[in-house]
Amino acid sequence: MTRVLVAYGSSEGQTAAVAERIADVLESDGHEPTLVDLGHSSADLESAEYDGAIVGASIHAGAHQRYVAEFVRDHRETLNRLPSAFYSVSLSAASEDEESQAAAEELLEGFLEETGWDPDGTLSVAGALRYSEYGLLKRFMMRRIASEESGDTDTSRDYEYTDWGDVESFAREFSTLVT
Ligand SMILES: Cc1cc2nc3c(=O)[nH]c(=O)nc-3n(C[C@H](O)[C@H](O)[C@H](O)COP(=O)(O)O)c2cc1C
Structure with missing residues:
Protein backbone atom coordinates (compact mmCIF):
# COMPACT_ATOMS: atom_id res chain seq x y z
CA MET A 1 0.00 0.00 0.00
CA THR A 2 1.40 3.40 -0.96
CA ARG A 3 1.34 6.25 1.52
CA VAL A 4 0.43 9.68 0.25
CA LEU A 5 0.66 12.94 2.16
CA VAL A 6 -2.25 15.29 1.39
CA ALA A 7 -1.21 18.58 3.02
CA TYR A 8 -3.07 21.86 2.65
CA GLY A 9 -3.63 25.41 3.81
CA SER A 10 -7.23 26.62 4.00
CA SER A 11 -8.54 29.90 5.38
CA GLU A 12 -12.29 29.23 5.01
CA GLY A 13 -12.45 25.48 4.49
CA GLN A 14 -12.76 24.94 0.71
CA THR A 15 -9.16 23.79 0.18
CA ALA A 16 -9.69 21.42 3.11
CA ALA A 17 -12.83 20.04 1.41
CA VAL A 18 -10.84 19.52 -1.80
CA ALA A 19 -8.09 17.73 0.18
CA GLU A 20 -10.72 15.44 1.71
CA ARG A 21 -12.15 14.58 -1.71
CA ILE A 22 -8.63 13.83 -3.01
CA ALA A 23 -8.00 11.59 0.00
CA ASP A 24 -11.29 9.74 -0.65
CA VAL A 25 -10.27 9.06 -4.26
CA LEU A 26 -6.79 7.88 -3.23
CA GLU A 27 -8.29 5.62 -0.60
CA SER A 28 -10.77 4.13 -3.04
CA ASP A 29 -7.82 3.44 -5.38
CA GLY A 30 -6.14 1.43 -2.61
CA HIS A 31 -3.66 4.04 -1.30
CA GLU A 32 -3.21 5.27 2.24
CA PRO A 33 -3.65 9.07 2.39
CA THR A 34 -2.70 11.17 5.40
CA LEU A 35 -4.46 14.53 5.63
CA VAL A 36 -2.52 17.36 7.28
CA ASP A 37 -3.80 20.90 7.83
CA LEU A 38 -0.55 22.87 7.63
CA GLY A 39 -2.23 25.78 9.41
CA HIS A 40 -2.44 23.69 12.54
CA SER A 41 0.40 21.19 12.38
CA SER A 42 3.45 20.44 10.33
CA ALA A 43 3.81 17.32 8.24
CA ASP A 44 6.82 15.11 8.84
CA LEU A 45 7.56 14.58 5.18
CA GLU A 46 11.20 13.58 5.66
CA SER A 47 10.99 10.75 8.16
CA ALA A 48 7.48 9.46 7.56
CA GLU A 49 8.48 7.75 4.34
CA TYR A 50 5.64 8.86 2.13
CA ASP A 51 5.50 7.48 -1.41
CA GLY A 52 4.00 10.69 -2.78
CA ALA A 53 2.64 14.08 -1.76
CA ILE A 54 -0.14 16.42 -2.83
CA VAL A 55 -0.14 19.98 -1.48
CA GLY A 56 -2.99 22.49 -1.78
CA ALA A 57 -3.38 26.18 -0.96
CA SER A 58 -5.95 28.91 -1.61
CA ILE A 59 -5.51 32.44 -2.91
CA HIS A 60 -6.28 35.41 -0.65
CA ALA A 61 -5.42 38.96 -1.67
CA GLY A 62 -3.31 37.73 -4.56
CA ALA A 63 -1.21 35.15 -2.71
CA HIS A 64 -1.30 31.60 -1.37
CA GLN A 65 -0.96 30.97 2.37
CA ARG A 66 2.59 31.88 3.39
CA TYR A 67 2.86 28.89 5.72
CA VAL A 68 2.19 26.54 2.78
CA ALA A 69 4.96 28.23 0.75
CA GLU A 70 7.29 27.84 3.74
CA PHE A 71 6.42 24.15 4.06
CA VAL A 72 7.10 23.56 0.36
CA ARG A 73 10.36 25.53 0.44
CA ASP A 74 11.55 23.61 3.51
CA HIS A 75 10.77 20.27 1.85
CA ARG A 76 11.40 21.01 -1.80
CA GLU A 77 14.13 18.41 -2.24
CA THR A 78 11.86 15.64 -1.02
CA LEU A 79 8.90 17.00 -2.98
CA ASN A 80 11.02 17.15 -6.13
CA ARG A 81 12.17 13.56 -5.59
CA LEU A 82 8.74 12.03 -4.87
CA PRO A 83 5.73 11.90 -7.19
CA SER A 84 4.01 15.15 -6.22
CA ALA A 85 1.23 17.51 -7.23
CA PHE A 86 0.00 20.98 -6.32
CA TYR A 87 -3.50 22.45 -6.48
CA SER A 88 -4.52 26.05 -6.06
CA VAL A 89 -8.05 27.12 -5.05
CA SER A 90 -9.35 30.56 -5.99
CA LEU A 91 -12.29 32.62 -7.11
CA SER A 92 -10.43 33.69 -10.26
CA ALA A 93 -10.49 30.08 -11.43
CA ALA A 94 -14.30 30.24 -11.25
CA SER A 95 -14.47 33.30 -13.49
CA GLU A 96 -15.74 33.07 -17.06
CA ASP A 97 -13.24 35.78 -17.93
CA GLU A 98 -10.10 34.24 -19.48
CA GLU A 99 -7.88 36.96 -18.03
CA SER A 100 -9.00 36.12 -14.49
CA GLN A 101 -8.38 32.43 -15.09
CA ALA A 102 -4.94 33.24 -16.49
CA ALA A 103 -4.25 35.34 -13.38
CA ALA A 104 -4.98 32.30 -11.18
CA GLU A 105 -2.64 30.16 -13.32
CA GLU A 106 0.06 32.81 -13.04
CA LEU A 107 -0.21 32.82 -9.25
CA LEU A 108 0.04 29.03 -9.28
CA GLU A 109 3.18 29.17 -11.47
CA GLY A 110 4.58 31.98 -9.31
CA PHE A 111 4.13 29.84 -6.19
CA LEU A 112 6.12 27.01 -7.78
CA GLU A 113 8.87 29.34 -8.98
CA GLU A 114 9.14 31.04 -5.62
CA THR A 115 9.35 27.73 -3.75
CA GLY A 116 11.59 25.88 -6.24
CA TRP A 117 9.13 23.01 -6.64
CA ASP A 118 8.54 21.13 -9.89
CA PRO A 119 5.49 18.92 -9.25
CA ASP A 120 4.30 16.23 -11.66
CA GLY A 121 0.79 17.66 -11.78
CA THR A 122 -1.02 20.93 -11.07
CA LEU A 123 -4.64 22.04 -10.87
CA SER A 124 -6.11 25.52 -10.66
CA VAL A 125 -9.60 24.93 -9.27
CA ALA A 126 -12.53 27.17 -8.42
CA GLY A 127 -13.29 27.70 -4.74
CA ALA A 128 -16.29 29.08 -2.90
C1 LIG B 1 -10.51 37.93 2.09
C2 LIG B 1 -10.48 37.11 0.83
C3 LIG B 1 -9.61 37.45 -0.20
C4 LIG B 1 -9.60 36.71 -1.40
N1 LIG B 1 -8.75 37.08 -2.39
C5 LIG B 1 -8.76 36.39 -3.56
C6 LIG B 1 -7.89 36.77 -4.62
O1 LIG B 1 -7.07 37.67 -4.53
N2 LIG B 1 -7.98 36.07 -5.79
C7 LIG B 1 -8.86 35.04 -5.96
O2 LIG B 1 -8.91 34.47 -7.03
N3 LIG B 1 -9.67 34.64 -4.95
C8 LIG B 1 -9.65 35.30 -3.77
N4 LIG B 1 -10.46 34.90 -2.74
C9 LIG B 1 -11.35 33.74 -2.93
C10 LIG B 1 -10.80 32.47 -2.27
O3 LIG B 1 -9.66 32.02 -2.94
C11 LIG B 1 -11.91 31.42 -2.28
O4 LIG B 1 -12.96 31.88 -1.47
C12 LIG B 1 -11.45 30.05 -1.83
O5 LIG B 1 -12.54 29.16 -1.90
C13 LIG B 1 -10.88 30.09 -0.43
O6 LIG B 1 -10.39 28.82 -0.10
P1 LIG B 1 -10.27 28.38 1.44
O7 LIG B 1 -11.69 28.29 1.94
O8 LIG B 1 -9.61 27.07 1.40
O9 LIG B 1 -9.47 29.42 2.11
C14 LIG B 1 -10.48 35.62 -1.55
C15 LIG B 1 -11.34 35.26 -0.49
C16 LIG B 1 -11.36 35.99 0.68
C17 LIG B 1 -12.30 35.61 1.78
Missing part, protein backbone atom coordinates in the same frame (compact mmCIF):
# COMPACT_ATOMS: atom_id res chain seq x y z
CA LEU A 129 -17.85 32.26 -1.60
CA ARG A 130 -18.92 31.72 1.98
CA TYR A 131 -20.68 34.98 2.74
CA SER A 132 -22.34 33.48 5.84
CA GLU A 133 -18.94 32.87 7.42
CA TYR A 134 -17.33 36.25 6.64
CA GLY A 135 -17.34 39.14 9.07
CA LEU A 136 -18.94 42.40 7.95
CA LEU A 137 -15.82 43.88 6.33
CA LYS A 138 -14.83 40.67 4.52
CA ARG A 139 -18.41 40.20 3.28
CA PHE A 140 -18.45 43.74 1.92
CA MET A 141 -15.05 43.30 0.27
CA MET A 142 -15.90 39.94 -1.30
CA ARG A 143 -19.25 41.23 -2.55
CA ARG A 144 -17.42 44.10 -4.27
CA ILE A 145 -14.89 41.73 -5.85
CA ALA A 146 -17.71 39.40 -6.96
CA SER A 147 -19.62 42.28 -8.49
CA GLU A 148 -16.52 43.43 -10.43
CA GLU A 149 -16.25 39.88 -11.82
CA SER A 150 -20.00 39.68 -12.59
CA GLY A 151 -20.16 37.03 -9.87
CA ASP A 152 -22.72 36.20 -7.21
CA THR A 153 -23.54 39.10 -4.90
CA ASP A 154 -26.49 37.82 -2.86
CA THR A 155 -24.79 37.77 0.55
CA SER A 156 -27.70 35.94 2.19
CA ARG A 157 -26.37 32.62 0.86
CA ASP A 158 -23.11 30.80 0.08
CA TYR A 159 -21.82 29.67 -3.31
CA GLU A 160 -19.63 26.72 -4.22
CA TYR A 161 -17.97 26.76 -7.66
CA THR A 162 -15.60 23.80 -7.30
CA ASP A 163 -15.75 21.34 -10.19
CA TRP A 164 -15.59 18.08 -8.24
CA GLY A 165 -15.16 16.10 -11.46
CA ASP A 166 -11.90 17.98 -12.12
CA VAL A 167 -10.75 17.35 -8.55
CA GLU A 168 -11.44 13.63 -8.87
CA SER A 169 -9.65 13.39 -12.25
CA PHE A 170 -6.64 15.19 -10.75
CA ALA A 171 -6.59 12.72 -7.83
CA ARG A 172 -7.02 9.70 -10.14
CA GLU A 173 -4.14 10.85 -12.35
CA PHE A 174 -1.95 11.18 -9.29
CA SER A 175 -3.11 7.78 -8.13
CA THR A 176 -1.73 6.17 -11.29
CA LEU A 177 1.62 7.93 -10.70
CA VAL A 178 2.14 6.31 -7.30
CA THR A 179 0.79 2.89 -8.21
Whole structure:
Protein backbone atom coordinates (compact mmCIF):
# COMPACT_ATOMS: atom_id res chain seq x y z
CA MET A 1 0.00 0.00 0.00
CA THR A 2 1.40 3.40 -0.96
CA ARG A 3 1.34 6.25 1.52
CA VAL A 4 0.43 9.68 0.25
CA LEU A 5 0.66 12.94 2.16
CA VAL A 6 -2.25 15.29 1.39
CA ALA A 7 -1.21 18.58 3.02
CA TYR A 8 -3.07 21.86 2.65
CA GLY A 9 -3.63 25.41 3.81
CA SER A 10 -7.23 26.62 4.00
CA SER A 11 -8.54 29.90 5.38
CA GLU A 12 -12.29 29.23 5.01
CA GLY A 13 -12.45 25.48 4.49
CA GLN A 14 -12.76 24.94 0.71
CA THR A 15 -9.16 23.79 0.18
CA ALA A 16 -9.69 21.42 3.11
CA ALA A 17 -12.83 20.04 1.41
CA VAL A 18 -10.84 19.52 -1.80
CA ALA A 19 -8.09 17.73 0.18
CA GLU A 20 -10.72 15.44 1.71
CA ARG A 21 -12.15 14.58 -1.71
CA ILE A 22 -8.63 13.83 -3.01
CA ALA A 23 -8.00 11.59 0.00
CA ASP A 24 -11.29 9.74 -0.65
CA VAL A 25 -10.27 9.06 -4.26
CA LEU A 26 -6.79 7.88 -3.23
CA GLU A 27 -8.29 5.62 -0.60
CA SER A 28 -10.77 4.13 -3.04
CA ASP A 29 -7.82 3.44 -5.38
CA GLY A 30 -6.14 1.43 -2.61
CA HIS A 31 -3.66 4.04 -1.30
CA GLU A 32 -3.21 5.27 2.24
CA PRO A 33 -3.65 9.07 2.39
CA THR A 34 -2.70 11.17 5.40
CA LEU A 35 -4.46 14.53 5.63
CA VAL A 36 -2.52 17.36 7.28
CA ASP A 37 -3.80 20.90 7.83
CA LEU A 38 -0.55 22.87 7.63
CA GLY A 39 -2.23 25.78 9.41
CA HIS A 40 -2.44 23.69 12.54
CA SER A 41 0.40 21.19 12.38
CA SER A 42 3.45 20.44 10.33
CA ALA A 43 3.81 17.32 8.24
CA ASP A 44 6.82 15.11 8.84
CA LEU A 45 7.56 14.58 5.18
CA GLU A 46 11.20 13.58 5.66
CA SER A 47 10.99 10.75 8.16
CA ALA A 48 7.48 9.46 7.56
CA GLU A 49 8.48 7.75 4.34
CA TYR A 50 5.64 8.86 2.13
CA ASP A 51 5.50 7.48 -1.41
CA GLY A 52 4.00 10.69 -2.78
CA ALA A 53 2.64 14.08 -1.76
CA ILE A 54 -0.14 16.42 -2.83
CA VAL A 55 -0.14 19.98 -1.48
CA GLY A 56 -2.99 22.49 -1.78
CA ALA A 57 -3.38 26.18 -0.96
CA SER A 58 -5.95 28.91 -1.61
CA ILE A 59 -5.51 32.44 -2.91
CA HIS A 60 -6.28 35.41 -0.65
CA ALA A 61 -5.42 38.96 -1.67
CA GLY A 62 -3.31 37.73 -4.56
CA ALA A 63 -1.21 35.15 -2.71
CA HIS A 64 -1.30 31.60 -1.37
CA GLN A 65 -0.96 30.97 2.37
CA ARG A 66 2.59 31.88 3.39
CA TYR A 67 2.86 28.89 5.72
CA VAL A 68 2.19 26.54 2.78
CA ALA A 69 4.96 28.23 0.75
CA GLU A 70 7.29 27.84 3.74
CA PHE A 71 6.42 24.15 4.06
CA VAL A 72 7.10 23.56 0.36
CA ARG A 73 10.36 25.53 0.44
CA ASP A 74 11.55 23.61 3.51
CA HIS A 75 10.77 20.27 1.85
CA ARG A 76 11.40 21.01 -1.80
CA GLU A 77 14.13 18.41 -2.24
CA THR A 78 11.86 15.64 -1.02
CA LEU A 79 8.90 17.00 -2.98
CA ASN A 80 11.02 17.15 -6.13
CA ARG A 81 12.17 13.56 -5.59
CA LEU A 82 8.74 12.03 -4.87
CA PRO A 83 5.73 11.90 -7.19
CA SER A 84 4.01 15.15 -6.22
CA ALA A 85 1.23 17.51 -7.23
CA PHE A 86 0.00 20.98 -6.32
CA TYR A 87 -3.50 22.45 -6.48
CA SER A 88 -4.52 26.05 -6.06
CA VAL A 89 -8.05 27.12 -5.05
CA SER A 90 -9.35 30.56 -5.99
CA LEU A 91 -12.29 32.62 -7.11
CA SER A 92 -10.43 33.69 -10.26
CA ALA A 93 -10.49 30.08 -11.43
CA ALA A 94 -14.30 30.24 -11.25
CA SER A 95 -14.47 33.30 -13.49
CA GLU A 96 -15.74 33.07 -17.06
CA ASP A 97 -13.24 35.78 -17.93
CA GLU A 98 -10.10 34.24 -19.48
CA GLU A 99 -7.88 36.96 -18.03
CA SER A 100 -9.00 36.12 -14.49
CA GLN A 101 -8.38 32.43 -15.09
CA ALA A 102 -4.94 33.24 -16.49
CA ALA A 103 -4.25 35.34 -13.38
CA ALA A 104 -4.98 32.30 -11.18
CA GLU A 105 -2.64 30.16 -13.32
CA GLU A 106 0.06 32.81 -13.04
CA LEU A 107 -0.21 32.82 -9.25
CA LEU A 108 0.04 29.03 -9.28
CA GLU A 109 3.18 29.17 -11.47
CA GLY A 110 4.58 31.98 -9.31
CA PHE A 111 4.13 29.84 -6.19
CA LEU A 112 6.12 27.01 -7.78
CA GLU A 113 8.87 29.34 -8.98
CA GLU A 114 9.14 31.04 -5.62
CA THR A 115 9.35 27.73 -3.75
CA GLY A 116 11.59 25.88 -6.24
CA TRP A 117 9.13 23.01 -6.64
CA ASP A 118 8.54 21.13 -9.89
CA PRO A 119 5.49 18.92 -9.25
CA ASP A 120 4.30 16.23 -11.66
CA GLY A 121 0.79 17.66 -11.78
CA THR A 122 -1.02 20.93 -11.07
CA LEU A 123 -4.64 22.04 -10.87
CA SER A 124 -6.11 25.52 -10.66
CA VAL A 125 -9.60 24.93 -9.27
CA ALA A 126 -12.53 27.17 -8.42
CA GLY A 127 -13.29 27.70 -4.74
CA ALA A 128 -16.29 29.08 -2.90
CA LEU A 129 -17.85 32.26 -1.60
CA ARG A 130 -18.92 31.72 1.98
CA TYR A 131 -20.68 34.98 2.74
CA SER A 132 -22.34 33.48 5.84
CA GLU A 133 -18.94 32.87 7.42
CA TYR A 134 -17.33 36.25 6.64
CA GLY A 135 -17.34 39.14 9.07
CA LEU A 136 -18.94 42.40 7.95
CA LEU A 137 -15.82 43.88 6.33
CA LYS A 138 -14.83 40.67 4.52
CA ARG A 139 -18.41 40.20 3.28
CA PHE A 140 -18.45 43.74 1.92
CA MET A 141 -15.05 43.30 0.27
CA MET A 142 -15.90 39.94 -1.30
CA ARG A 143 -19.25 41.23 -2.55
CA ARG A 144 -17.42 44.10 -4.27
CA ILE A 145 -14.89 41.73 -5.85
CA ALA A 146 -17.71 39.40 -6.96
CA SER A 147 -19.62 42.28 -8.49
CA GLU A 148 -16.52 43.43 -10.43
CA GLU A 149 -16.25 39.88 -11.82
CA SER A 150 -20.00 39.68 -12.59
CA GLY A 151 -20.16 37.03 -9.87
CA ASP A 152 -22.72 36.20 -7.21
CA THR A 153 -23.54 39.10 -4.90
CA ASP A 154 -26.49 37.82 -2.86
CA THR A 155 -24.79 37.77 0.55
CA SER A 156 -27.70 35.94 2.19
CA ARG A 157 -26.37 32.62 0.86
CA ASP A 158 -23.11 30.80 0.08
CA TYR A 159 -21.82 29.67 -3.31
CA GLU A 160 -19.63 26.72 -4.22
CA TYR A 161 -17.97 26.76 -7.66
CA THR A 162 -15.60 23.80 -7.30
CA ASP A 163 -15.75 21.34 -10.19
CA TRP A 164 -15.59 18.08 -8.24
CA GLY A 165 -15.16 16.10 -11.46
CA ASP A 166 -11.90 17.98 -12.12
CA VAL A 167 -10.75 17.35 -8.55
CA GLU A 168 -11.44 13.63 -8.87
CA SER A 169 -9.65 13.39 -12.25
CA PHE A 170 -6.64 15.19 -10.75
CA ALA A 171 -6.59 12.72 -7.83
CA ARG A 172 -7.02 9.70 -10.14
CA GLU A 173 -4.14 10.85 -12.35
CA PHE A 174 -1.95 11.18 -9.29
CA SER A 175 -3.11 7.78 -8.13
CA THR A 176 -1.73 6.17 -11.29
CA LEU A 177 1.62 7.93 -10.70
CA VAL A 178 2.14 6.31 -7.30
CA THR A 179 0.79 2.89 -8.21
C1 LIG B 1 -10.51 37.93 2.09
C2 LIG B 1 -10.48 37.11 0.83
C3 LIG B 1 -9.61 37.45 -0.20
C4 LIG B 1 -9.60 36.71 -1.40
N1 LIG B 1 -8.75 37.08 -2.39
C5 LIG B 1 -8.76 36.39 -3.56
C6 LIG B 1 -7.89 36.77 -4.62
O1 LIG B 1 -7.07 37.67 -4.53
N2 LIG B 1 -7.98 36.07 -5.79
C7 LIG B 1 -8.86 35.04 -5.96
O2 LIG B 1 -8.91 34.47 -7.03
N3 LIG B 1 -9.67 34.64 -4.95
C8 LIG B 1 -9.65 35.30 -3.77
N4 LIG B 1 -10.46 34.90 -2.74
C9 LIG B 1 -11.35 33.74 -2.93
C10 LIG B 1 -10.80 32.47 -2.27
O3 LIG B 1 -9.66 32.02 -2.94
C11 LIG B 1 -11.91 31.42 -2.28
O4 LIG B 1 -12.96 31.88 -1.47
C12 LIG B 1 -11.45 30.05 -1.83
O5 LIG B 1 -12.54 29.16 -1.90
C13 LIG B 1 -10.88 30.09 -0.43
O6 LIG B 1 -10.39 28.82 -0.10
P1 LIG B 1 -10.27 28.38 1.44
O7 LIG B 1 -11.69 28.29 1.94
O8 LIG B 1 -9.61 27.07 1.40
O9 LIG B 1 -9.47 29.42 2.11
C14 LIG B 1 -10.48 35.62 -1.55
C15 LIG B 1 -11.34 35.26 -0.49
C16 LIG B 1 -11.36 35.99 0.68
C17 LIG B 1 -12.30 35.61 1.78
